[in-house]
Amino acid sequence: MASERRSVLERALRILASFQNSGGPLTLSEIGRRSGIPLTTTHRIVNELHEWGALERDHEGRYRIGLRLWEVAAHAPRSVGLQRTALPFMQDLYETTHRGVHLAVREGNEVIFVERFVTPDSASSGPRVGGRYPLHATAVGLVLLAHAPVEVQEEVLGGPLESYTPHTYSSSRELRHVLAEVRRSGYAVSDRQINPAFASIAAPIHDADREVVAALSLIIPHTEPYGPSLAYLVQVTTRGISRKLQKDPEPDV
Structure with a gap:
């Protein structure tokens, strides 16, 4: 169970890291390709990150880093x-x-x-x-x-x-x-x-x-x-x- 949780966390971090040097918002497919994670898994984790506020979605359905993540990072x-x-x-x-x-x-x-x-x-x-x-x-x-x-x-x-x-x-x-x-x-x-x-x-x-x-x-x-x-x-x-x-x-x- 612990290894499964670590796996999910590692994939979530890979998804967030896919936005580094992206130059702008990414589609779900682009996130999956850049992170190397299967699209169905990417979709599930991206939805969870979006609900928490780590990612935001624009009117075209593309994703970008959300303010919630920035607020946390700002306290480093x-x-x-x-x-x-x-x-x-x-x-x-x-x-x-x-x-x-x-x-x-x-x-x-x-x-x-x-x-x-x-x-x-x-x-x-x-x-x-x-x-x-x-x-x-x-x-x-x-x-x-x-x-x-x-x-x-x-x-x-x-x-x-x-x-x-x-x-x-x-x-x-x-x-x-x-x-x-x-x-x-x-x-x-x-x-x-x-x-x-x-x-x-x-x-x-x-x-x-x-x-x-x-x-x-x-x-x-x-x-x-x-x-x-x-x-x-x-x-x-x-x-x-x-x-x-x-x-x-x-x-x-």
Whole structure:
């Protein structure tokens, strides 16, 4: 009986996960295909999730993530306190540079974006809040990987490095050198590694225990010059967030 309950829960989680990077609402058939679950089972579980409020259905019968699920997720302590602290600093950086600003945390071998300010030219191209990328492919990911436990670094370095563009780091030897430079300089640069039109500069955010708990990046068109001056602005912003976290720590940040 316990294994049966776990099976149902695992399938429900797979259904919810099918909405990641979906780009919009999904039909029942699309949910079944993306989750790999038989259509009859998908229909039953989707109905239950819809009744609870985890999914919503539009007038065309397609499904999307519901507000009830968002309400529950909004209480996740690792992102709530961080977002609350970081938002004023992010807005200042955005208004100073008129460029996109992203805030992210590490979850396993991936980076999750938890907040962002976007410009009109980057709104459709950047990761959405809740979006994920491998650690090696973004500036925030490079920062978080550079300060991750050694076992996490070795797992990433020893595994396949997915390429999104010709500029994505695909050599473990090169990536190891990059991570050492990130620790030395205090910031990371990702030049067209995800999107060939943009580059990003990121720096770490430290909590009350001086541990790196997040990273913040500035997104700029790759045709614009970038260097120490922009890196300094990003570092000033992350230091301000870090000082605030250290002065008024949130539980489980």
